[in-house]
Amino acid sequence: MGLGRNGLVHVQLWSVAPRRRARVSPLGQRHVPVLGREAVSLLAPRPGGTYVDATFGAGGYSRMILEIEGTQVIGIDRDRTAVAGGFDLVDQSGGRLTLVESRFSELGEVCAAQGVSTIDGVVMDVGVSSMQLDQAGRGFSFRLDGPLDMRMGQDGPTAADVVARGPESLLADIIYLFGEERHSRAVARAIVAARREAPITTTRALADLVGRVVRSKPGDIHPATRTFQGLRIFVNEELDELQLALSAAERVLKPGGRLAVVSFHSLEDRIVKNFLAERGKSGGGSRHLPEVAQVAPSFDLLTRRPIVPGEDEIAGNPRARSAKLRGAARTGAPAHPNGALPSWPRLSDLARGG
Structure with a gap:
């Protein structure tokens, strides 16, 4: 583990590719995230493609993407415990998975530090993970006593x-x-x-x-x-992180590259919905102001309405009840300029005493 460019902590493990057995995945079957199969289906990973799992967690998305022959995955997580927990999958992937400890808003810098300028897809699972909720020492759950x-x-x-x-x-x-x-x-x-x-x-x-x-x-x-x-x-600073991560994904996705985002409450979903709606339509001009240049859409929407879990998934995992999946495909248009972040409370307000 060491500092890479931009001060990011990089964790990269390489191993000899495991021997293959006919029709049996060397990566095994473990944690499947909420709407995981639907999200990866939207992502449509192709052989040889490069993908970012922007919220690595327990590695569920990465594992499914790596099932496609020749795919490369850059997994990002700000939680050092999650990164350490992915070392086995790095070994099993035969060098096709790189893990990076960083915020997902920095996915552009993470890709650049790995020598990758454009990618084929980004998947995000926004919010706290079940893994974090279940650890009393992390202090996320009101049901478990901890710091x-x-x-x-x-x-x-x-x-x-x-x-x-x-x-x-x-x-x-x-x-x-x-x-x-x-x-x-x-x-x-x-x-x-x-x-x-x-x-x-x-x-x-x-x-x-x-x-x-x-x-x-x-x-x-x-x-x-x-x-x-x-x-x-x-x-x-989760909502700022999400907005910045969406913009970062827009900048690194190649034309035709796909974005899939799973959110778990209305604030997150609203940000994703508004971002994709704004990026998915032309704007900037009108018949009254024809001299104003039109802004070409940078995304084609893949989900007009969010994909939600089925009854079986909710029965097996009650946390899935509020999940929503949205996706879009990158066009060849330039990325839109970043807008100002909303004026909601931030950690800097705490330092100033409110």
């Missing part, structure tokens, strides 16, 4: 830092905008009052606190769900 961390990577403030230092108004905005919690002001007020008495450092302490403020009925989601979601998105 209030929530960081996907190894740097930056934890959720405990945000809860300890965030002004009440900033906490309310985070919980309302990113968690879509309508009781956000009451929750923020309760957090500020509680932290005067003692630091809030564990998931259970925060979940119990929120549970005393947000009442729920039998059958409702856990009362802390939205607060935890809001803090997690803020700590990891």
